[in-house]
Each structure stands twice: as structure tokens, then as C-alpha cells.
Amino acid sequence: MSAQPVTSVGTSSGDPGRNSSQDELKAGLKNRHLSMIAIGGVIGAGLFVGSSAGIAKAGPGILISYALVGAMVVFVMRMLGEMAAANPTSGSFSAYADRALGRWAGFSIGWLYWFFWVVVLAVEATAGATILEGWIPQVPQWGWALIVMVVLTATNLASVASYGEFEFWFAGIKVVAIGAFIVVGGLAVFGLLPGSDNEGAGLAHLTDHGGFLPHGPGAILTGVLLVVFSFMGSEIVTLAAGESEDPQRAVTKATNSVIWRIGVFYLGSMLVVLTLLPWDAKSIQDQGSYVAALDSIGIPHAADVMDVIVLTAVLSCLNSGLYTASRMAFSLGQRGDAPRAFARTNARGVPQAAILGSVVFGFVAVFFNYKWPTTVFEFLLNSSGAVALFVWLVICFTQLRMRGIILRENPEKLIVRMWLFPYLTWLTIGMISFVLVYMLTDESGRKQVLLSMLVAVIVVAIAVVRDRLGMNRTARVALETESKDL
Template structure:
């Protein structure tokens, strides 16, 4: 038995085998270039393009500190996850690790919560994409565009994991190139080096010329943290996708090591350009969006339509990855007996069709709720999944505290990625995440998200504990004399 087999089978409950008549499990259909672009593009969501304006309005230039704080937290969480994923690549990623390190109830709970988060995201992103497409072709109603987008990406995911990887390669590639070009052109304009620019090229003056670097006070940094934290969700996707690659250990190591510069360039770099091109309180930032306003200040024609194309690409990328991620988590749950066994069945191409169709079905239902009851039912779904990202990160931290010892005991040679300053930085990260959650309880905008997310999490954990107790009852009876 190999060290990988040891890590997979010892110390936890056995996984249910995949039904051989439906295929022999997931296939290594993702190429290195797919994983590289998934890793790079995974941290660039539509929230960066759409949500940065509200963060700038709330904190001013100090929003850069908010992005830096959340970025640091994500880097640390990804390092912990990378340590575990490099040692034991798995389609269930942190859910399977929590299952083993913390107990079956933990793997069940965080797996289903994560699945719930992503199927709600499917509805949000499908609606956002439909709004843009309807603006271009109003003859097709918004609901039809949402349906078309969902059907196309469902077909892509059903085709093969390679088809998902190819779509995501190009979607993520467009996002990366767009932000890279935006930063390069913006910096030239900031320092007056862009020929024909309408921007006066004031250098770094706008960082302090409208009330200083902290115009709304130091407390606004924490408000900014709450506004930007959820735009980072998705960094962990590469650790799920690595399980379907030829060299998962190398892919995870590379993605983990590059997360620092990815966050620094794409988030901090692009928001820095916006803040140096325009005063933070310029009305165009909130009216037109931060990136459109920045492009307009340079004199780029049709800036709004250019950004719509980029945002649509980000939306499609998020939809594509969301469906992939939800289906692989459902596959993992099915394989461990925590979801219907059909979820763990794959076809001849290694595609978990039932898991994909179940995920997209819930996504379609959520889209319907968004159109029929946007302020009641869908608002509940949105708020009750709002803090799941933070719950996932907390579970990753707690799991890594236990998994380090398990890996060292059973397969130390697989510890190729190590968390820095273990366990001190792990505990510090737990403290940071807990602080954000507590602070949200005292924030009018964040309170409902935390309370409703805790309610849903409590229900899921309750189900998990009840299942575990019922599963143990026959064993207890047999042991009783």
C-alpha cells in the first residue's frame, strides 16, 4: 500500500467506491495550462469589477488596506489548504480533510454548505450575465438569457472535464489580460506618460488630496474588509481541480506559491490604479463603476461597453467554475456516503453527470426564485450563504492543525508544501476570521448574513450529528450484553 493509500483510507470512514459500470471515477483530463489559468483566474471574480466601487466609497484610499488584510488572510488559508492538498489531492478537498481530521460531521457539514454556496452563486451570476446580454440584444428577455447561459455551461461541464478546463482557460485568460492591460495603461496615465490621455497625470496625489488616506477614519478599514472579503471566494477551486490532473502535487504547489503575487497584482494593483487616476469621492466611481470611471478619465472610448464584455467574461467564468466546483463537491459527498450514491457515479468520460445535473437543477430553481421572489425567498438564499466563505476558511484552519500531525505520522515525504510558522500563523488566521465574523454581527449590512448563515449551518450540522448518532446505534446494541 502506498503512502497516498494510507492517507486516503486510514483514520477516517471508508469512501464508497464508484460504481464500475458507470465508469471508474474522475479522469485526469485537466492539462497543466488549464490548472495554471484556473489558479490565476480563480481569485478574479465579477465582484472585483462590480463591487470595488462600493468599497472605495466606504473607505476611500484606505480600501487598499482592506484588500491587503483580506488578501493576507487568503494567502495564509491557501497555504494551509495547499499543504493538505499536495499531500492528498482529492475532488472533495477541504471537505474530505475535515472529514478525516475533525470527524464525519465536519466533512458532511462543510461539504454541503460549500455546495449550497456555489449553487446560489450560479443564480446570481446567471442573472448578472443575463442583464448584460439583454442590454445588447433586448429582443431576448432576461430570463431566456439566463436559461441559455446555464444550458450552455451545463453542456460544457457534461462533455468532459477537459471541456470545462478549456472554457475556463480562455475565460480566465481574458480576465487576466484585461486587468494586465488596464494596470499598464493606467499607470502610464497616472504618471503622465500615456500619449493623448485625458487624465492630468497627477501621480500619487489622489491618494491623499481628498481628506487624506483615511478620509472616513480608521474604522472604515474594517467596513471595507466586510465589503471585499467575499470577492476572494474561489481561490480554493484549484485544489479541487488538481484531483483531475496528471500531476496534482505539482499543480497545487505551484498554485499555492503563486497566490501572493496574484492577489497583489490583480486586486491591489488594479484598485491602486483606480485610486490614483481619480479622487476616491469622484461621483463617477459609484455611478459608472470604478473601472469604467477610470477608463473614462483616460479617454478610452466606449469604456462602459469594454467593461461589460470583461464583466460578462468574469460572470461566465464564475458560472463555469461554480458548476464544476459544486458538482465535484457533490461527487465527493456521494462517494463518502454523505449524498445519494448516484452522485458518485461517472460516465465513460469520467464525468459525474448526476452530480452536475443536481447542482444545475438547484441553480435553475434559484434563478426562478430570483425572478419570482427576489426580495424574500432569494434574499434569504443569498444572505444564508453569505458567510459560508468565512466558515470554509475557519474549517480549513482547524483541519490543518490536525492534519499536519497525521501527514507527518503516516507519509512525511508528502509534506512538500508547509504552512509557515506552524502552528502560530494558523491560530492567528483563526483569530482574524473569527474577528471578522464577530464584527459582522455589529454591522448593519453584515448582521443578517452572519445570523442566517449560522442558522443554515446549525441545521446542516444538526443533520450531520443526527446521522452519525443513528449510524452508531446498531453498533451500540450489538456491543450491549
């Protein structure tokens, strides 16, 4: 397939088969918005509600699991940052794959990523609705799901600045919550918190109760499978950068800060949990790791406080998911790989059709969750489960090619550089591939990988057929033109 040029937000590639209209996204995101989007992107609801399962499987060794996945994410973000700083665009890695690997790659990974996020919309809407129904049971769960979807759709339709403002406050609450948890928990661990009644807290919890690896070294890999999906969304900032005041600065800052963000929010908070309580404490599994930790030091209404924080994380993910899906649809429309309507924007620079098209599929997925939760919706979940890992792989292979392209065409734009290129890129490819292969040894993981691969093969096949048909049409037109000239 022929490689295509990457387009900046709101610009035409010059390809006659692609969008050449003057529709543009507006640079409505401020630097403070991008900073919080970058920070909030690595703090998903999975950190709050899914960590207890990882602790049960790996014990204190879950810290190594988080560190391994965190390193993988840092490397992927560094690669993506290198490409995004050189050419910020709403299509991000999909547009770069289009240029570096061929149109089939941009088409395939773009649609797979869109599919992943519209399924996430349904998951997060249902999770938020469950919490809200517990507070106000007079409104049924489906009613709350509808309300949160409509409100956040309206936010995204208003302007990109509205999305940024909502995300700024959502992410801010998550950051404050995690920061407060680490500070308060840390004080309790060292016996400096007034009124704390957890006298057994301390670093000894990391080696007591069976040792640091109570289930053996293999449990670290099991932990990796359980925590890897908590990191999904870290790449959103590179899509949003194209609508910011200073895209290059925003991408560079986000890329350089990803190490401390992962270190503080994931490793820091997990270390606090595991030093406040023994890893095998029953309360961690019954209440969740963060609620159990707060309860252990006498924080009143810990469960209610955590519900508010989890709801905020869910709404943040829902808000960003809708934004991300719509911008990927917009980019696909710009490149002629989606309906042209998706590439149109209104006077405020909002891609209304892309947003509404994405949210419609989100509503359909919500319906499937209520109507056929164990059949149709479970298929959607499993068939999108490994897509994020596929995306990371594509980013790696794309960066291997894009480094040479950038150096050849615009070497002055190589502001962010991947470390130890190409060795660390290949190491990351190996790490991601190993995770995918190891998932095949787990029943749940095997189903996700195989179904995700099935969907990926179908999408790639569609891309190949489209490209072949397009090439045939181009050849016919050229032949007809040549005949007329003769």
C-alpha cells in the first residue's frame, strides 16, 4: 500500500482522495488543560477498583508488576512523544502509522482504537450509573447511564474548551485524592498521623506473610496481566495536543513527566496500601485496597469517599473516551478512511458528526450491556480487550520508520528523542509481544487476545480490499486519461 503524508489538524494532505475542505479543529485547549489531561490519562478507575485482584494474585510483588508495565508505558509514550512533537495531529499514532507503514495500518489501527473507546463508553457509563443508583435509587441504572452520556456529550459538543475544563477538574480531583492518600497513608505508616489506630503498619508487611513473592516469581507476570489495562489512556494527550495553544511544548512536557506520574500515582499509592495492611488481609478483597487502607487508619466514611473518587474517575474516562473516539473518527474522515461527514466541523471547530456518531455506538453498547450482558456485550468487551496492546505495538513499529523520515525531511523537529534507539524500541516490542503471548496461557486473557485478533484481521482485510479497489480505480483513470491523450 502506498504511504500517505501525515496531516496537521485541520489541514489537507493534498491527496485528492482525502478531505480537502477548510474544516478545522480549534486550538481551544490551554496548557493547564493539557497538563491535567496528561496526568489524568494515567489515573483510570481501574487503579482504584482493580488493584485488589492484582494484590491477591501477586502479593507485594504486584509492585514489580506495576513497575514493569509502567516502564513499558514510559517507553511507548517516549516514542509517541517523539512523533507527536514533530507533527502534532488529531490522528496521532493512526496518522503516523499511515505515513510510516502504509494506509492499511492507519486505517486499521484508527478504527480499532475507535472501537475500543466506544466500548469503554458503555463500560464507564454503566459503572458510573451503578454508583449513582446506589445514592439515588429512585432513578434506575439505565436512566443514570443515559443522563451521564447525554451530559458529557453536550459538553463535548459545546467546544473543545468545555471538554478541557471538565477534564481539568475531573483530573484535578483524582490527583488531589491520590496525593492526599499517599501523604496521609505515609504519615500513618511511620506513626506520625494523629489518631491513627493502625499500629501494625510498616515496611515489614512487604516481607511477612509468605515473603515478597508469596506465590512465586511467576505471579509477577499474572499481576502484569491484571494491571496493564489500568494504564490505557496515557496516549490521549498526544491527540489533544493538536488542539492546544502550543502543541510541541505540551507534548514534550507530557512525555518528560510520564515517569514521575506513573511512579507517584501507581507505585507510590500501591506501596502505601501494602505497608498499611498485609497483602492477604481479607478487607482488601472485601472492600477494595484503597477503602481497606483508609479504614485501617480510622478515616471515617472511607467507602463513601472512595465512591466519589471512583465516580470522578469514571466520568473523567467517559469524557476523555468520547473526545478520543470523536477525534480519531475526525482524523479518519480527513484521510478518506471514514465518512466525509466525520471530518466536518462547525463554527466552534467541533466535529459534531464524529462526536454524535461515536456516542450513538456508545449508546448501542450500553443497550447491549443491559439486554445481553453475558453474550453480545461480553463479546464486545473481549474483542476490544487487547486492542490497546495492539496500538502500543503499532506505535513501536511506526516509530522505527518515522525516526528516519523525520531526520530526512525535518531534522530540526526531532525535539523529543527515544532513548537508545532502536534497541529500546525493539525491547519494548518484545515486552508487549511477551504480554500478548502470556495472555494466551490465561483463560480470560486468551479469549481477549483471540477475539481481538479476529476483529483486527477483519479490519485489516477491509483496509487491504479498500486500498486495492482504490489502486484499481486510480489505474483505470490513468489509463483512460492516457487513451484520451493518444
